[in-house]
Amino acid sequence: MSASEGFSRLLLSVRRPESMVSAYCLLLAVIAAVGLTHGYHYHRKQLYPRPEPQLQVKSGDPLAPYDRGGIPLRRPGIAVSQYPQFEPSRGWVTSYLTPFTRWLARHSRHCGTTIVSHPGGILDEILYYTRGLDTVLESSIMFVGFVIFSWVVRMKTVTEREMGRRE
Amino acid sequence: MYPSGEVFTVIPLGDIVPYLSTVNAVILGVLIAVLLLPILSRTDIYVEVDHRRPKIKAKIVTPREDRIKAALALTSTLASVGVVTTGDVFNFTLFLSLLGMSNMGLIGTTVGDDFALECAFHYGLMCLIASLPLFGGAALILASTGTLSLHELMKLPRGAGGWTLTYGKALLTAGVLGEAGVGPFYAVKVDSFRRIWGRYAFVIHLTTLLTFSRFMEILSLLP
Amino acid sequence: MQLVPATVPELTVRMYHAAVAVGLAAGLIATADILADRNPLNRLTMTDAVEIGALALLASVGTDLAECLILPGLVVGLAELMATSEVLIARHSDPRSLPRFDPLDMEVLRTAPTALMIGLALYGVLLTGFTGGAVAGTGAAFYLFSRVNRPRYEEWRGMESLSGLGWALWVIGFSLFFLHPRYWLLALLLAGTGGILVKVGPKLSLFGYVMGYDVRVGAGDVPER
Known part of the structure; x- marks a missing residue:
């Protein structure tokens, strides 16, 4: 086997799709191994800071980990965002609670654990308003994923004839 | 001063502020002009000639396959428009994920070619694995500088963030290499991209390459 | 504090x-x-x-x-x-090599999935948002998993367009935040309730519907009641 033939055989073995994944993983493993040997710096001044973990829970706040101040529909809550000048109604979503959540907060001390599943609160402020484009994109990615998934199922995994069979 | 020239317009969407500058506008123009080519062409029989073993392979693309490929090519183009205009690091990674996803779908929806499925599977694996360096890089940039907006990152002095930011940039570069299939992986992926068997094949090439040229601009923006 | x-x-x-x-x-x-x-x-x-x-x-x-x-x-x-x-x-x-199984003919398999689906869907509507969509979608997926009750594909097709509608509602809510910041409450409810609930739920149910095809069923053997 000549040198050029060996070289082209090497190139052929590399161009298989599974070698591509292996080569990429090798690159990532090297980068991660380098990263493990260093310390990391943290910038203390962050956007949307939150209090120390468990601080609100210990003080008995009914909206425990997600209380950011404000009164629903009266006073906006605190949201330290990047561009306040582009967000005229900043903070209102943070302070908003649905009537049901308000009732729950009065009668239960653990309302904060369910607040993520009701409209209103700091997470909804970031997800829908200040960084809304991220969430719209995320749902579009899910949309494309489902389109590919259902198309492959209908055309390949289960053929059209199987799909239309009588049940 | 932006490295991509004069800024024509900004679109304020809360914390995410996409902008259009000279270089971005040129990239965008190329993207839309080239997308017009498959829209205007009406061919639907594709021929592949193998020179080593004299062999000719022809394929007729069914309207059904053509329709899903048109939809996915449109998504891919829209995603790269987002990649080119976005003004936020995390938003950039999400647009890139959308791009990788629709490119994977373009390869995977080829009918009557088992090797296409093999390629699509491994491209999907690449996209999945690349989400670690992409999101991890964005997270490290956020941790070391306290912001994700490119407009703010640009104003930071040189050397801000230190090793953490450098490492974040390295991770981000690795993620873009994997997700868009450029650099050393392009030579491998070209074989998968050929499996599309149709007029949308060069949409993939174009979007991934323009994505990387935009990433070069982001790298020069970061301190 | x-x-x-x-x-x-x-x-x-x-x-x-x-x-x-x-x-x-x-x-x-x-x-x-x-x-x-x-x-x-x-x-x-x-x-x-x-x-x-x-x-x-x-x-x-x-x-x-x-x-x-x-x-x-x-x-x-x-x-x-x-x-x-x-x-x-x-x-x-290989579509021809799917496993085959005979479903059990039990009273509870006919009645329980419907009741469970209604309960989970109502709870999901109460929760709203991502969690609510997931809960409601799980109910619908369970209903479709119980194969005796599964409707035909043509009857369930509308769910796919419903999820597209939910996505559109969400985008409307998102743009309302910036076009008319005074109507932030409407935008929040559109994005939170309308958008996500309609979006996540049908997708999970579609998922459950497609999953049913992994097993070939001799559903014709079960008498309709």
Whole structure:
């Protein structure tokens, strides 16, 4: 086997799709191994800071980990965002609670654990308003994923004839 | 001063502020002009000639396959428009994920070619694995500088963030290499991209390459 | 008590150093495993471990922003994993070799799924948002899993367009936030209730519907009541 033939055989073995994944993983493993040997710096001044973990829970706040101040529909809550000048109604979503959540907060001390599943609160402020484009994109990615998934199922995994069979 | 020239317009969407500058506008123009080519062409029989073993392979693309490929090519183009205009690091990674996803779908929806499925599977694996360096890089940039907006990152002095930011940039570069299939992986992926068997094949090439040229601009923006 | 501190507390910073190391170590272990084994199924499952590393790195920042960035990260991984695994199934499966089984003819299988679906859907509507959509969708998926009751594809097709409608509602809510900031409450309810509830629920139910085709059923043997 000549040198050029060996070289082209090497190139052929590399161009298989599974070698591509292996080569990429090798690159990532090297980068991660380098990263493990260093310390990391943290910038203390962050956007949307939150209090120390468990601080609100210990003080008995009914909206425990997600209380950011404000009164629903009266006073906006605190949201330290990047561009306040582009967000005229900043903070209102943070302070908003649905009537049901308000009732729950009065009668239960653990309302904060369910607040993520009701409209209103700091997470909804970031997800829908200040960084809304991220969430719209995320749902579009899910949309494309489902389109590919259902198309492959209908055309390949289960053929059209199987799909239309009588049940 | 932006490295991509004069800024024509900004679109304020809360914390995410996409902008259009000279270089971005040129990239965008190329993207839309080239997308017009498959829209205007009406061919639907594709021929592949193998020179080593004299062999000719022809394929007729069914309207059904053509329709899903048109939809996915449109998504891919829209995603790269987002990649080119976005003004936020995390938003950039999400647009890139959308791009990788629709490119994977373009390869995977080829009918009557088992090797296409093999390629699509491994491209999907690449996209999945690349989400670690992409999101991890964005997270490290956020941790070391306290912001994700490119407009703010640009104003930071040189050397801000230190090793953490450098490492974040390295991770981000690795993620873009994997997700868009450029650099050393392009030579491998070209074989998968050929499996599309149709007029949308060069949409993939174009979007991934323009994505990387935009990433070069982001790298020069970061301190 | 101070609700929102000016700078990130000391405890979060200490946890950050550990979390970055954990994320990188998870990535290193998972990528090493993918390198070592070429079995496609093993590679697919190990990419989930890679995702965990990505989520750990995102979570290490420890602010409210980081908590919100986890959600897109998680969903992107989920969607890609689903499409990729379906491509793997299509590559290696033969539609003629699907396993065959005979369903049980039991009273409870006919009545319970409907009751459970109604209960879960009502609870999902009460919760709203991502969690509510997931709960309602689980109810619908369970209803479709119980194969005796499964409707025909043509009857269930409308759910797909419903999910597209939900996506459009959400985008309307998002643009309303910036076009008319005074109507933020309407926008919030559109995005939270209308958008996500309608979006996540039908998708999970479609998922359940498609899953039913993994098993070939002799449903014709069961008498309709």
